[in-house]
Amino acid sequence: MAHGGYEAWLATAVAEARSGLAEGGIPIGAALYGADGTLLGRGRNRRVQDGDPSAHAETAAFRAAGRQRSYRGTTMVTTLSPCWYCSGLVRQFGISRVVIGEAETFRGGHDWLAANGVEIVLLDDSDCRAMMRDFVTARPELWHEDIGA
């Protein structure tokens, strides 16, 4: 798919991140798309909203998609490079592709995923970068808690 298609998918993840920010949460969003382009699930970080440290955006989107027999051909779209936890999710379940808004404010496990056969598309989106940079500057303690730093 051309990057233009991925950017339309990224918009779903960005909308989730912005909703999270409006709720006082951590602005990271994600969406899981099927091999045929169907939206299977979408979600956002819910650490603050639900008091749930396991609810990273990618996990929330994966959960929202419910039980699936196979993840072959699916794409996880996320506003930010996936942490080790979410990278492990992608590897374990055989999600085929990860589309990443940006990896400048945080660099997770996407090189490890690429080395293990996952297709990585890094969009370097300036809106994603600005949203995360502003958040990390405003709430460093919350951000560090979210990544166990």
Place this chain on the structure above:
Amino acid sequence: MAHGGYEAWLATAVAEARSGLAEGGIPIGAALYGADGTLLGRGRNRRVQDGDPSAHAETAAFRAAGRQRSYRGTTMVTTLSPCWYCSGLVRQFGISRVVIGEAETFRGGHDWLAANGVEIVLLDDSDCRAMMRDFVTARPELWHEDIGA
């Protein structure tokens, strides 16, 4: 800690696994203990019970522990070698130690964790092995779904 101490902790995870089995679920249990030995959270695989593919045992125990500022000194006890998803959880949040009931029926990412500074204690518990072996034999399709195989 002597292995006898870890086996007492493992009993908590085994009790979770047995509860899951009784519910018709996948018999994997886990518990997160604090540096001082306090039980922070416990949980079991809830794929069947909640229709939630993200609820692996370790993630469920981590979630039950709620928000924590640091995981330094904590121990994740699990009946089965942690898959990549749960191994990623341990690495990202800096959980110090993983105590594993068995790694014979499934071998996840615990060598990777050891290589990245996590203390691994493999108990090779015969009850854990038998419980998982019986389950995989009885419900192979459900087990494969749970690990994306």
